[in-house]
Amino acid sequence: MLSHTDSVTPPPPLQVEVRCPTGGLPATDGLRNSHRRRGSSATHGPQHCARDTDSAASSGCRREASRKSCLLGPGAGHSGWSLVKPRQQEYSEDSNSEPNVDLENQYYNSKALKEDDPKAALSSFQKVLELEGEKGEWGFKALKQMIKINFKLTNFPEMMNRYKQLLTYIRSAVTRNYSEKSINSILDYISTSKQVCSLRQPAHEHTVLRPLRMHFFAGDIMDLLQEFYETTLDALKDAKNDRLWFKTNTKLGKLYLEREEFGKLQKILRQLHQSCQTDDGEDDLKKGTQLLEIYALEIQMYTAQKNNKKLKALYEQSLHIKSAIPHPLIMGVIRECGGKMHLREGEFEKAHTDFFEAFKNYDESGSPRRTTCLKYLVLANMLMKSGINPFDSQEAKPYKNDPEILAMTNLVSAYQNNDITEFEKILKTNHSNIMDDPFIREHIEELLRNIRTQVLIKLIKPYTRIHIPFISKELNIDVADVESLLVQCILDNTIHGRIDQVNQLLELDHQKRGGARYTALDKWTNQLNSLNQAVVSKLA
Structure with missing residues (x-):
């Protein structure tokens, strides 16, 4: 001592x-x-x-x-x-927060195998779970990788089992923000992958992928996504993560919209609305951004149902929310649906404005919907009979020669030149590119009628009588279609004349057209004279 x-x-x-x-x-x-x-x-x-x-x-x-x-x-x-x-x-x-070296090494060794040997990587990631003991970050990361690998291998049942296992980690094993970010990334990875996007399209367009479509349950890849979202929502009941709950419900709602299951979608929309209301049952304007997401989803539903009455009210309501800082993609969806509504109502100028705003928002967000919306913009431009080329604008000019847009560009040129032959040739050559879109197909007949009307008026201008078969030849349509077009033009007062069905003639009355003009001038003169007399009498 x-x-x-x-x-x-x-x-x-x-x-x-x-x-x-x-x-x-x-x-x-x-x-x-x-x-x-x-x-x-x-x-x-x-x-x-x-x-x-x-x-x-x-x-x-x-x-x-x-x-x-x-x-x-x-x-x-x-x-x-x-x-x-x-x-x-x-x-x-003393150091529970520090990563375990063996776990870390095992995880990164497994990750290195992912590209070259995915099955070996799965076995290696399983060892991470075995080494882990108590649930922690490395096990969570390993399960994320196992989910993605099983998805690539189209082993969907095993993928769902691993996803359910991963959801047991979100309560205490990892932080709230990290779990939310990870689950969102998994859901986005599955729903936006090229594999799923291809499978979502009609099976007749992807015959090679049809066996893969039949692989999971009833052969519908949408069932897989639906199970993902519903499993996530079940796990979130006790987690009380409102933000993740809202995002997952929104994704599930979009899935129901795509499947046209409007009854289930309305149920989701009611739940989402309730989460954004005050105690008085009014919309909470402090949650303006979330409200716009809900409105965008509901507007798409009414657009698909062609319920213009409810669509119009909701569309106007969405434009009056000023407290939100919406994502450009959300505003693009709202504006696109507004454009479709206006076009169906014959308000072509309003439709043109909405489609242009939608295109700019989609372009800002980098969404591929921008090319589709640009087609709608061109469609509205032709229907409003505008002489202005929509591709002259600074925003649209870079897409003028885009392969998907080129057909519409040529269509505009033929339309503005009243070249019916070239117009129909473009439609025939690019049939799938133009006519596969149901909204464009819905209005293409109106475009054809417009251009045929313009060609017809130009054709009959020098004549007092003209044979209907001659018109049929020039317009490249049947005689019956010519007669139908002539009847419509006479009823609209576009043409003044009568049809002689016996002799297959159109007899034009140019004097009637001139007489109507002189009658209007005479009426105008009489009104001016009356006004003059009233002024003189007051001065006297």
Whole structure:
């Protein structure tokens, strides 16, 4: 036992290499700094020194997990020394937040196998789960990778099992923000992958993929997405993550919209509306951004149902929300549906404005819907009989020669030149590109009628009588279609004349057309005369 007055000469410093559980830098510097801070003196016995050394060694190990050894030695200025061997159990208890090296190495080794040998990667990721023991971050990451690999291998039942296993981690094993971000990324990965996007299209367009469509349950890939969303919502009942609940419900609603299951969609919309209401049952304008997402989904439903009455009210309501900072994609959806509504009502100028705004929003968000919306813009431009080329605008000009848009560009040129032959040729050559869109197909007959009317008026202008078969030949349509077109033009007062069906003649009355003009001028003159007399009488 040493007294306070005894002088002890410490033995030469010993350096011992000790393997650190997580790998770490040499703790020598940490020891020296620790001892300087504590200001140790000769009065410290071996017990005190041991405690300091152990703490410093642990601190040094925690500082960085890049080297595999820790060197322990006596601190400068100490009169006593002690050698302490770190204990694995003690380190784990003190540093639960630090990653385990074996788990980390196993995870990254597994990830390296993912591209070349996915099945081996699955087995390797399974070892991560076995090594993990208590649920933690590395197990969560391993399950994420296993879900993606099983999806690529089209092993959907196993993928769902792994996803359900991953959802058990969100309560305590990982942080709230990290779990939310990860689940969102998985749902987006599945729903937006090229594999799913291809399978979502009609089977007759993808005969090669049809066997894969039949692989999962009833052969509908949408069932897979629906199970993903519903499983997520079940797991979120107790988690109380409102933001993730809202996003998942919105995704499920979009799926129901795509499947045209409007009854289920309305149920989702009611739940979403309730989450954005005040205690009085009014819309909470503080949640303007979320409200716009709900409106966008509901507007798409009414557009698909062609329920213009409800669509119009909701569309106007959505444009009056000023408290939101909406994503351009949301505003693009709202504006596109508004354009369709206006076009169906014959309000071509309003439709043109909405489609142009939708195109700009889609372009800003990078959505592929921008090309589709640009087609609708061209359609509205032709229906409003505008002489302005829609591709002259700064925003649309870069897409003028886009392969998907080129057919519509040529269609505009033929339409503005009243070249019926070229117009029909373009429609025939690019039938799938133009006519596969149901909305364009819905209005293409009106376009044809417009251009035929313009050609017809130009054709009959020099004549007082003209044979209907001749008109049929020039317009390249049947005689019956010519008669139908003539009847429509006569009823609209576009043409003044009568049809002689016996002799297959159109007899024009140019005097009637001139007489109507003179009658209008005479009426105008009489009104001016009456106004003049009223002014004179007041002055007198």
